[in-house]
Amino acid sequence: MRQKLARLVGGVAIAALALGGTAACKSDSGTDEASGGDGCGSKIAFFGALTGPNAALGINMNGGVKLAVDKYNKENADCQVTLVPLDSQGNPEQAPGLAQQAIDDTKILGIVGPAFSGESEAANPLFSEAELVHITPSATRPSLADQGWKTFFRAVGSDxxxxxxxxxxxxxxxxxxxxxxxxxxxxxxxxxxxxxxxxxxxxxxxxxxxxxxxxxxxxxxxxxxxxxxxxxxxxxxxxxxxxxxxxxxxxxxxxxxxxxxxxxxxxxxxxxxxxxxxxxxxxxxxPCQPATEARGSFVDDFKALNGSEPGTYSDTAFDAANILLAGIKAGNTTRTKMLEFVKGYSGEGVAASYKFTETGELDPAQVKVxxxxxxxxxxxxxxxxxxx
Amino acid sequence: MNFNALFSDFGGYTITGLTVGAIYALVALGYTLVYGVLRLINFAHSEVFIAGAFAAIWGWAALGLDRDSVASGFGSIMLYLLVGALIAAVASAGTATVVERVAYRPLRKRNAPPLAFLITAIGASIAIAEAFGIYTRRLPVGAPTIVKPDLVLFEVAGTEVTMVQVLVIVSALAMMVALDLFINRSRIGRGIRAVAQDQNTAALMGINKDRIILVVFIIGGVMAGVAGMLYDIRIGTLTYSVGFLLGLKAFTAAVLGGIGNLRGALVGGLLLGLVENYASALFGANWKDLVAFVVLVVLLMFRPTGLLGESLGRARA
CATH class of the missing domain: 3.40.50.2300 (Response regulator)
Incomplete structure (x- = not known):
């Protein structure tokens, strides 16, 4: 009797999952067509380690991105943007699968990350092919800029x-x-x-x-x-x-x-x-100024939202997210338009001023170590x- | 190959290798005991170890020692060591008991195939490690300094031997000897050997099989708990994810010495620690796993049952 019951419950659960899955797919593809005009319901993603041995670095950055999205949504309450955290565990072996997951979600218009250099090497070719723009707040291996990836931008100085x-x-x-x-x-x-x-x-x-x-x-x-x-x-x-x-x-x-x-x-x-x-x-x-010296009310806002002090690259991640959000605000609701927007971006953040070179590097005059x-x-x- | 690095400091590499090996050996005992009795690789044993290591740190914290505290005075150091070992042993034995009750016993009652045990073992391992990861916010947890790491006890042929190294090696050896005596001399030890030989016959002779199996898990847990406390003292910092690799190394040590064989676990652990350290000196630290596992494969080619052969401490004698 118990076994039968277990089977029945399991079967119902599986059926519910399958139904839920197809329903979710349907609603996704349904809104895709409508999303041509405005940026409402757009998503940006954070790509980095949120678990695993080096998670503290990624959690710092994700906190910055979260703050940027939170602020944006308060200012644009009628047209919100969702943050998708993609936990790579800092592991290059997991990066390609996760990158594909981001690419398949057509509502994701830009990515903050990948956070580390190793996972960048694994994920960036996929992003480049899919024309999905990504701004890394922290991957500092120099050769990342020489791979011909057209979607690569680095908001800090390289090694x-x-x-x-x-x-x-x-x-x-x-x-x-x-x-x-x-x-x-x-x-x-x-x-x-x-x-x-x-x-x-x-x-x-x-x-x-x-x-x-x-x-x-x-x-x-x-x-x-x-x-x-x-x-x-x-x-x-x-x-x-x-x-x-x-x-x-x-x-x-x-x-x-x-x-x-x-x-x-x-x-x-x-x-x-x-x-x-x-x-x-x-x-x-x-290659970053002290996060606690970030301009404006960043430090207090970060503490209020995340309940901890900002850490390394929290401010850079915040700025990188803001570049993407500025793009959405300006009506760049396709990945191609977003890429062009970031390429031509020039503006002030809390950690530095941002402008990118041909290869996606931060303008050398802005780099401070x-x-x-x-x-x-x-x-x-x-x-x-x-x-x- | 950098022979100069190895031979200019041969004693240093030997003593640190033995220290690492002693911890491998204590953890290896848990694998070997359970395998000897149940023919089951208890992959959750690495988390039994982690539970003890965390429990010792939290126990010391409850006594008012944080990561920057330094214990002083012979009496209080001994007290902290004993309390730490006790808490760690209880936590590890408790974890091992829960794993046996939740992940293995129900399967055994239903005659599940060996693969099912393997999966529940891995499942229990990941679940426990993740629970610790979430609880510690995946950050490293610093242990207090119970024994000053730079305290040199004596010097042999130009090599300084520190108190920590002596403590780790001596306590590991003492635990091993005690366990060996317990298995070979005591009434419960005889029961364990009997169940290892033939479960059903042992049951017919009036041995409570389930109780013996539980005792085996508890003994393995006590050993892993003490190993966890020694790890805290030696390494000084604990992260929730360290169990996996250490468990793998300890399991390797058990196989190297002959799985199911208590003395084999000791020999395998010490040998693995030494080989790793010598390889680090000769080829660079990045080569140590490669060399250690090549040694394992070559050894098993010539002695497929490990160095001392496969049996639960002369159970078949």
Whole structure:
């Protein structure tokens, strides 16, 4: 009897799902035809890690996009825009499927993201083919701009600005003569480490590669190498989870060398991972100004909506979303029109002024690289890294 | 190959390798015990481990230790260690009990095919890990410093051996010896061996099969809980997703030593930790998994049942 009942309930549930599915499809295709004229019911998507080992970075950005959409909807209550969060877990293997999902939803007119460089490499070719414009607030691998993707735009400087700046900071500000370079073999981490190595040249005494994406927790072999190299500064190209563990284990082994890392580590979660004592003094670079220094009421609005302080790239993501929303507001309700709009865009955001080059890069004159420092368990702005 | 890196600091790589290996070995015991008795790979065991690791941190937090606290004084350190181990062991054993009751026992009662167990195991594993992920907002959780990591206990041939390393290796070995004695000498241990040999005959001899299976899960949980606390002390930071990979490594260690064999788990764990660390030194840290798994495949080619063979601690003797 119980089994029969279970079968019956299951069958009904499946039938309901199938019916619901077809109904949803119908209503989708129905509104498509009507949506030619106005932007009501349009969607923009955020593409990045909302779960998985590096989710804190994506959650920061999604908070910024959410705020932009929330503001837009309050100002245009009669004609709302929906935000679709696409959780890639920062995983390049999941990115193509997710990109296709975004492409298939014809109401999505633009995307903020993909957040990381690795997933960008996997997803961007699909977007380019589908002419679906995407503005990344954070994927900084330089080569992303050289792939001929016509829909690629980057609202921050690439690692060509961040990497050398990190190198200059190590050389000119820390004045370190022996530097150990570690990277996590990701598109982003290895790319950044290569740029740093170029600037530092012979000062790099040794280097090692570790595994990112939460695949490694114990770095004792690398720590032993750093210890015997006698380096006074360490550069790490990668994300916060491994960086926190590496810093904690370095300090535990008695290594006092300063750790310098890029924007992938620039998050409070790094300090949680390393512990405040070990994290103290870490230098974090970012081609972004401090999110807490964003113009206008951004910081307060962000806190009010998301219940947490804005983090790295929250402001850039907010600006990127606003560019797309300005496009919808201006009546660009097809993907082709939206692409043209972003190409020709020029305007002010809370984090920077935006204008894109032919290849989708942020106009070099607008790129600022900042160094941040961990002090008393918090990431505080240190200085803008001087241009060479 | 960087022989210089390896041999200039051979002692250092050895001791850290053994420390990692000891934790692998403790977790491997859980896989091996359950496999020995049920012929079932309990993939949810990695989350049994995670539950203990989180419980220890939260237990210390309840005692007023946050991520930046440093414990001091021999007496209070020992107290924190004991309390941490106890809480972790209870949490892990509890998780293991729930997994057995919810995911395995109902299937066993209905004679489900082995594949069904495999899927419920993976399902339980993902569900528990995700629950911890949601609860911790997927952020790393810092553990307090119970034992100062830079405290050097003694020096052997130029290699510093720290208190943490001694603590991890010694407690792992002590747990193993105790378990070995328990399985081979005690009345319940005899029951476990009997069920491992032949469930139905054991039941006919008056052994309560379900109770023995539950005990096996609880013992595996206690071992994983202690491993979780040692992991907190050694690594210092815990993320909800670390169980999967550590579980995979521990399972590998169990197979390497001979799954179903308690002493094999110890040998396999220590060997895997050492091979990984030496490979990191020789080829770079990015090569360590490749080398470790090539070693595993080659070893299994020559000894298909693992180094010490497949049996639950001389059960068939």
């Amino acid at each position: 060509f600005s961040q990497g050398p700046a990190a190198g200059r900071y190590i050389k000119d500000v820390l004045k370190a003569e022996k530097v150990f370079v570690i990277d996590d073999q990701s598109a982003y981490g290895a790319g950044l480490a290569d740029e740093v190595k170029k600037v530092l040249g012979a000062a790099v005494v040794s280097s090692d590669k570790v595994q990112g994406d939460g695949k490694q927790n114990d770095f004792s072999a690398t720590v032993t190498k750093v210890k015997s190299s006698g380096a006074t500064a360490i550069f790490y190209g990668g994300y916060y989870q491994e960086a926190g563990l590496i810093r904690k284990q370095l300090t535990a082994a008695g290594v006092t060398a300063t750790l310098v890392a890029g924007d992938g580590v620039n998050d409070a979660a790094y300090i949680e991972g390393a512990g405040a004592a070990a994290a103290e003094g870490t230098i974090l670079t970012c 900042w160094a941040y420092k961990v002090e008393g368990g918090k990431v505080v702005p240190d200085q803008e890294v001087p241009r060479s």
